Amino acid sequence: MAMTNNKTHCFTCNKDKITYPCEGCLKNFCLIDLTRHRQILNEELHHIINDYNQFKQIFNEQKPNSHDLALINEINEWEIDSIEKIKQKAKNCREIVIKSSRTFLNDTEKKFNDLNEQLKQIHNENEFNEINLNYLRNELIKMREELDNPSIISIQENSQPFMYDMPIISLEKTLKFNIWKQNAITVAGGNGYGPKLNQLCLPAGIFIDESKSIFIADYSNHRIVEWKYNAKEGQIIAGGNGQGNRMNQLNYPTDVIVDQQNHSIIIADWQNRRVIRWLNQKQDILIDNIDCGRLAIDKHGFLYVSDCRNEVRRWKMGEYNNKGIVVAGGNGYGYQLNQLCRPAYMFVDDNQSVYISDQFNHRVMKWKKGAKEGIIVAGGNGEGRNLNQLSHPLGVIVDDLDQIYVADFGNHRIVRWYEGKEEGEVVVGGNGQGNLSNQLNVPMGLCFDDEGNLYVADYLNHRIEKFEIVLIGPPFLIWDKNDDPNLRFVTTSANLRAYIFGTIIQSILLEEPNPSCIQCSDIEQPVRIRINMSLCERLIRKHLKMNKSYVIIADGSGRILISADDDDKEDQQMKHYYNI
Template sequence: MIATGVVFNDELNQNVDDNHLEIFSIIWLDNNNNIKDNHETQKNLRSIINQLKLFYDSKECQQYIEQQSNEEQLIIIVSEEMAQVIIPSIHHLRQVSSIYVYCNDAERKRDEWVSQFPKIKTMMVEVRELINRIETDHRSLKRITESLSINKFSSGKSTTGVNGHFVFFQVLIDCLLRMKFKEEDKNELISRFKIEYNENKSELEKLDEFQKNYSSDKAVWWYTRDSFYYRTLNKALRCQNIDMIYLYRSFINDIYHMLRKHQSNIPLHVYRSQLMVKDELEELRKYIGQFVCVNSFLSTTKKYLTAVFLAGNTNAQSFMERVLFEIDADPEMAITQPFADISKFSEFAEESEVLFMVGSIFRLDAISCTTDCVWIIRMTLCSGNEHDLKDVLVHMKKQNGNGQTNLRTLGKILSEMGKLNLADKYYKRFLMELTLDDPLIRHVYEDLAQVSSQKGDFDNSIQWRQKSLAVNCQYQSNISISNQTIPISNVKWRQNGVTVAGGNKKGDKLNQLFYPWGLTVDDDQNVYVADCVNDRIVEWKLNATSGRLIAGGNGEGSKANQLDGPRDVIIDKQTDSLIISDARNRRVVRWSRQGGLFEQIIISNVDCYGIAMTDDGFLYVSDVEKHEIRRWQIGDTSGAVVAGANGKGNRLDQLDSPTFIFVDQNHSVYISDSNNHRIMKWVKGAKEGIVVAGNHGYGNSTKQLNFPRGLVVDQFSRIYIADDENNRIMCWTKGASQGTIVIGVNGEGNQDDQLRRPCGLSFDRLGNLYVIDHWNHRVQRFSLDTDP
């Protein structure tokens, strides 16, 4: 961990905040001013370890050292005159890693008392020799002396051993990785680095390179490089520095996606060398047969000899124990936390490094000691389903919603963790992002009031509640539908739509669409369109005049950069990816929202059309040829039938060419049973469906549908339907015998108040309705009409 420049503690110099970003620091205690004036020495030391702090008073120095966390690794340089005063008082501290004694008399380089303190590396006269020795020792020991941040927890039905830190850290990381990254966050992170490495020319050069050349496909290379990136990210994760993890979240996501994309497809036996104190070993031994979770990325190697070599010899750190982790990792267990051989992406390809994702869970199988005094810790990678906390984790993650999270979600988690100041900070940060008319404002005011009460600041709590009441009257008539806000009575939308994608005739330019089918809208009102004939997925940002190619667009085909007739697209916000119904390729694929090549074929050999995903990660797919809907769990080789599969027909247990689907919170599936001109609802576990709209043959009365396509169901069971050949959008309330026309009262056409073969449907978080206007090759947005 490190801070800005060199920090002095005399009255002539203002101390920099000691919230350092790196694990290692150098502390120099000297009773003369020679080092303060020797800028070249400072520069050389900082090129090894950035944080350098100088003391001239032993009591102040000791107090500072004692206040540091056990996660810190302090390299102590002390003058001969002060060595015997301070070393006996600090030698036992976990955070003190090594001690170097700087003496003036060559004849007294090794006093007898030194042998009592094994952390003393050497006594030296020449400053240049001292610097060289520190550099050599640091290079060989820095990776294996950094302590692993591990959460330990027990299995079994008893709550004994339940580790709250494990649960909340998993939930916290899940929340942060599902949160949208903004350019301002990157700028803030860069600014922190510039302050941190002020006057450190070497790191500033790397930082400049990072700003200019970083890309998501270089995330692993940067992680393996000896630079600020690796050192600060690792400390943030190990010390659970939430502010830094928040700013780093996009880069953590980049590494995650690379590990997921290149996930090992064969079981691996890997190694990691480590130095540990005896107490840490004894603590681990209590958990043999139980589970451990590593809070940072875990670097290992496939080469046994490489790991043994890195451990060094017995005398390298005589007060520590040499440890060799032996890990068995089966890719079948890597359901949520992937691992991959990163050799071809690493700066050190010869190390055969295998990297495990943050939060990987292992079973601690055995701990033993060899005749060479090397402790062997054997572990096995586990899935998240093997421990008894899995249900708690799933429930807590589900409470945070499916898909993208926000700063309010983060604030709630921090509040539950008892980190009230941080919760207060991120709630206020969220307020800065909201518009004045956003309905969330009053809820955030309530959140801030609750945090103030928990802190004992009752006056401030009342002030926040007064603010909440002041804005509450603006929303009295509003209710929440999913992520949209829609009036409970007289639900209606303006009849004149606004073109938000396409609308420039059919074509393959980025400002055109060619018979689009499905769409989805994210929380920022960006629209993702399945541009069917162009064999691509295109993103249209809010108010954009042309789209951005995300997937496909390289002609029809089945290569890694191609799609063939995509029908539907949804967002998996947990992985920041798109899931695409690649219809004519008969597959469902995952594609990064950043573009490039597809990341994964999720399902093969399926005549897919519509797709939907639930909060708990189940994927539903309609099969138009088998006339059925199947539910898939990511990683399944075959799905489970949840509707149809009784042949083509119009019985209640049959479907005829099902197209778009919607799945509610109870896992009931709503189906556009297109050729039967009806909407079916199949309750979870049912053997047959229920007709909830249509079923009076095709026609244009309000009791009828004509080849229905897209559909969305709100929490009041109101069904919104793209009534394709009637060129209208219908709404069917629960139990109604007929629907009402929501959009399209003016018949077929290409005017702003008309549609031609509407297909996909979606709402944004404000309740605006988006419609694929199929034959007009455009997407229309119909704004919520809030006028009385």
């Protein structure tokens, strides 16, 4: 009698074996893979327990207190500075008026004495006629009018203000510059968790280089893998020799960055408490004895490390024989503006401002260079799923429009915030926890490629998802790097608005010759807006040698035309396109 076949397909090893169901993920596993599956779940539970204990300690030791609004502080500083400028200006004006008045009165008194001498002389000599009387009468009238309305002193308005206004702008409309396809393409992993080259196991940090190769911190496989563009499997470039603390081993790596100048791989080797560099299969420890969470590198080559001790430190590349400089946090765990609570991912902009996912405070903080405290730029309203809330935020990146993208870990979505706004918007995910192409399962690392496609480390789905960009945002023009206020013009094909920002923003135009400037013919149906006149003299007349100018933005072209006014005949040939 034939033996009954009670074997079914194992989800992990893809072999027919005696399998056991997992009630959580509803998958069937053989005994070996079920044990591995339970091990991964136990590791996740261990991390959750650690997170819970740390949060419980914070909760027990500190009472909630309302946050000071950074914007109010900024307004207060502006008020004090403005009042001081007004007082100083008024003092200077009073001194000028008093000095001028004294000079005027002295001159008038001299004229009065001269007229008195003439009157005495005429009266004593008794020789005068109508001409003499008219002269004396007119001189007296003139002196009286000058005394009543002194022409030497006047108040004149100056078109160049000595104090700039502080515009408070509420951007009611969402700044939707880019959108992505809502169904992602899996570009790495997605074949169940496991150690094979076409598999991942809890991918965390990701990095994309100029060739679109994806470098992945394969957390529970204790390795760094590189997936080249359109590859079907990855290749191990660091670790992969089992869990351990030898130089050729890793122990739960959380993040990876590539120094594209020397092609070295820098890794946050979390459980080994070290930052290690791999170069041509040679390893050296850059920083040891550090509870390294995540890594970032700025354009100047400085290395930033988020420390589980609630701080972010910075090192100059190549100079690691020190403790680094604290650039954020460092004041114990907590929710005050000068504190962090389990900082994770970071992004450093061109001004060396550091954006930090402040995980247990459910917010993203921005610490400007040299600041003593940060400002909240996303979340900060407690844990939740509303658009003004985050739940354990992790990956964070900032685009060229200063829009902040956050991996909202507990809400299984990627949200976009603009600094100063009260809430964000969901850009991908947000369709519940799952493994469908429009779903995420606790997203972690984020990255853009040079085309604007968005990549997400889909942690519990053991895959890297690519959300393709479908709409490159409308053209925009950033005017001036040094003046305040700056102008940024944005438009869509149906709507044009001008937003004024009080922050310093990078210039794309000014110096001649500008490599992005080309001669061009007219465009159809342009949208026109008059340039801000305070900048016209310096930008248009000085740099572009034009008299009267418009900014003309072509609908959907992605280019901005600076053109002469229609009635400005001498400038009709001066047309400049600026490609964005």
